[in-house]
Amino acid sequence: MQALPTIEIGEVIRICVDFSLAPLKNQQYKPDPSTFFLGWLLGPCVKLREVSIFHVFGSPDYDGRLFAPLLQHWARSCPCLEALCFLSAHPEDIVKALPAFKNLLSLQMYISAKHNISAADILGMIADCSVSLRKLHLCIHSDTEDITQSLQRCLHALPLREVELCDADEFGTIGxxxxxxxxxxxxxxxxxxxxxxxxxxxxxxxxxxxxxxxxxxxxxxxxxxxxxxxxxxxxxxxxxxxxxxxxxxxxxxxxxxxxxxxxxxxxxxxxxxxxxxxxxxxxxxxxxxxxxxxxxxxxxxxxxxxxxxxxxxxxxxx
Missing domain, CATH: 3.80.10 (Leucine-rich repeat, LRR (right-handed beta-alpha superhelix))
Known part of the structure; x- marks a missing residue:
């Protein structure tokens, strides 16, 4: 994290960060690591092609909505961005930003039913995005919700070539x-x-x-x-x-x-x-x-x- 200021963000092609490797609230960093890292990412990422951001599922210290302004920034300033992987707790913010990513080809998301919006509604939003996704990887924690119809509509609304589907609970356990x-x-x-x-x-x-x-x-x-x-x-x-x-x-x-x-x-x-x-x-x-x-x-x-x-x-x- 301390080396970030020495890295030229304009030359970065791929970003992969896992916030579960260290507590988000760490006294060593002022501000905390997530805020510091997000601030760095607001730079001109003109060559950025792939982004993967992970965290501990259900972490009380994590607020996935912090990524909403970051996504809006990337949509405006990252013309080369092709792949997004966000295993975060607020997928609605990610989905709302998707239509702005005109060149997005790959999306990996964690969809949870434990928030204000249902898994079926999130799938419906993805179907309405009108993006040209080729690869879709969804970890869906839907509890007892029947998502068959919304999942079916989502898959057929996109020009998909590769699909990965599984369930993942709040602890990240694949099922x-x-x-x-x-x-x-x-x-x-x-x-x-x-x-x-x-x-x-x-x-x-x-x-x-x-x-x-x-x-x-x-x-x-x-x-x-x-x-x-x-x-x-x-x-x-x-x-x-x-x-x-x-x-x-x-x-x-x-x-x-x-x-x-x-x-x-x-x-x-x-x-x-x-x-x-x-x-x-x-x-x-x-x-x-x-x-x-x-x-x-x-x-x-x-x-x-x-x-x-x-x-x-x-x-x-x-």
């Missing part, structure tokens, strides 16, 4: 959007989808993917949701009629090992997918025993031109 993803149809322009979902929603998700132009799919099955081995097998089998080129599937382990019936279902589904989905060239399954899972599949995959990578110890989707 799923219960009861919503299985009913979402994907825009015809969208080629990449990453989602966190219930195991029981896998089949309905696969059916919508089959009707789409999605080429790259990443799915993280929640460890908190019950699912049957048949859900996984049927999910993979249903994708044989899709246009997928890459599939990344993260299945939660129960204890130290994958249940035998689930592992068997994954293998059976993977075999079907490799044999029947001609467009597939990359299949990655995480959180399974690599030796057990890959046994007998490597030769089959090679024969069909599909790349299988050894699952790492931990590589979360989100």
């Amino acid at each position: 799923l959007l219960p009861g919503n993803l299985g009913r979402i149809s994907w825009p015809r322009t969208c080629h990449t989808v990453h989602v966190a979902c219930h195991g029981e929603d896998l089949i309905s998700l696969a059916k919508e993917i089959r009707l789409s132009n999605v080429r790259h799919l990443g799915v993280q099955v929640s460890s908190d949701s019950p699912f049957m081995a048949a859900d996984v097998n049927n999910f993979l089998a249903a994708l044989t009629c899709s246009q997928l080129e890459q599939l990344r599937l993260e299945i939660p382990m129960k204890g130290d090992e994958m249940p035998a019936d689930v592992l068997k279902a994954i293998r059976a589904g993977a075999v079907t997918l490799i044999q029947k989905l001609q467009s597939l060239h990359h299949l990655l399954v995480l959180d399974v025993s690599s030796r057990t899972f890959l046994r007998g599949l490597t030769r089959l995959a090679k024969r069909h031109g599909v790349l299988l990578r050894k699952p790492p110890d931990w590589m979360p989707l989100f």
